[in-house]
Amino acid sequence: MIKLEDVTKSYRNGKETMDVLKKINLEIRQGDFVAIMGPSGSGKSTLMNIIGCLDRPTSGAYYFEGKDISSLDDQELAKIRNKKIGFVFQQFHLLPRLSALKNVELPMIYAGIGKKQRDELAKQALIKVGLGDRIQHMPNELSGGQKQRVAIARAIVNNPKLILADEPTGALDTKTSEAIMEQFTMLNKEGTTIIVVTHEHEVAQFAKRTIVVRDGEILQEDLGRGSTL
Numbered sequence: 752m753i754k755l756e757d758v759t760k761s762y763r764n765g766k767e768t769m770d771v772l773k774k775i776n777l778e779i780r781q782g783d784f785v786a787i788m789g790p791s792g793s794g795k796s797t798l799m800n801i802i803g804c805l806d807r808p809t810s811g812a813y814y815f816e817g818k819d820i821s822s823l824d825d826q827e828l829a830k831i832r833n834k835k836i837g838f839v840f841q842q843f844h845l846l847p848r849l850s851a852l853k854n855v856e857l858p859m860i861y862a863g864i865g866k867k868q869r870d871e872l873a874k875q876a877l878i879k880v881g882l883g884d885r886i887q888h889m890p891n892e893l894s895g896g897q898k899q900r901v902a903i904a905r906a907i908v909n910n911p912k913l914i915l916a917d918e919p920t921g922a923l924d925t926k927t928s929e930a931i932m933e934q935f936t937m938l939n940k941e942g943t944t945i946i947v948v949t950h951e952h953e954v955a956q957f958a959k960r961t962i963v964v965r966d967g968e969i970l971q972e973d974l975g976r977g978s979t980l
Contacts, residue, residue, distance in 0.1 A: 752912065752944055753779040753802060758795050758811035759805045773967040774811070781912070781947065784939040785926045786955035787948045787965035796917065798964060799948050803836055803915045804828040816912075833861055837906030841918040843898040845890040851877060852886045855905045861929055862909060876904035882932060896927035903934055907943070914938065914967075932957040 760772040771794045779785055789795040800806040801813060804820065813821045815831065823831075832838075837858075845854045855873040864872070877886050880900040890898055899919060906914050916935065920928035926950075936957055939945045947958060955961045963970045 752781040752783075752816060753777070754812075754814040755808075756812040756814070758801065758808040758813060758882075759807045759921045760794075760801065760806070763980060771967050772801075772808070775969060777962070777969065778884060779944065781944055782939070782942055782959070783894050784936070784945045784959045785947070786958035787946065787964060788847075788952075788955055788961060789847075789970075790950075793964045794967040795948050795964045798914060799946070800918055803838065804832050831908045833858060833910050834909065835912050837909065837911040837914045839899070839902050839914065839916040840920045841921040843890075843895075843902045843922075845898055845901060849889050850887050850889055851893070851901045853906075854890070854901055858905060858909050872908055873904070876908040877901070879907070893925050896930060899923065899927075899931050901932065903931070903938075907938065909928065911943070913944045913946065916945065918949055919947065920949070920951065925953075928954065 755777040757777050758772060758775040759770065762769045775798065787795045787798060797806065804815075809815060811821070812819050815835070820828065846857075846930055852873050855876055856869045859869045859872060864909055874883075874886060877883060880903050882897060882900050882904065885893060885897060885947065888897075890901070893901065914935070919935075920931055923931060933956055935945050935947065945958075947954065949955055961973045963969070963972070
């Protein structure tokens with residue numbers, strides 16, 4: 752599903768060039784559940800941004816479903832993000848003046864889906880994540896775990912092939928974190944590819960593969976407890 756070949760990412764800082772990613776080679780299959788770990792500044796978030804079509808590599812090739820998308824323009828990348836990828840972030844990124852239902856509907860508005868269908872699909876997504884009784888609640892009426900479940904519902908409502916989660920349990924307590932990771936596990940069992948960036952080993956243990964990034968390079972790869980290999 753995803754293949755990175757010699758991907759580098761560099762930034763100019765005055766006269767100096769900073770190499771954030773250095774010749775990354777990585778393959779992720781459809782249905783994989785991958786955790787990306789590494790210390791602050793290791794390049795893991797930059798790697799996530801490139802995989803999620805939020806950024807472009809400086810050099811190298813990025814194949815998504817067999818197509819090299821490294822040189823696509825912003826509009827073409829936006830189409831891939833909207834149709835193929837769901838995003839979940841540490842701080843939820845819910846709009847405070849919209850209900851859970853309306854927050855989940857947002858990606859479908861950008862996709863041009865009509866209101867009646869949006870309402871139905873958003874309700875189904877919220878029921879799927881266990882929030883069928885919180886559909887009309889506002890974000891300030893929800894717990895941290897419930898907010899993250901709304902964010903997951905929003906991520907899955909367009910039926911994406913891939914979910915990218917950036918520190919999805921960083922703002923949650925241990926028990927709630929486990930419940931959220933169980934949610935990702937369930938989605939993965941249904942066939943969705945999951946990539947989680949985390950610094951927590953307990954979170955990474957839910958994945959089938961753990962990739963450790965340090966100083967812009969893949970340092971090692973391990974199999975997690977979710978692996979069947």
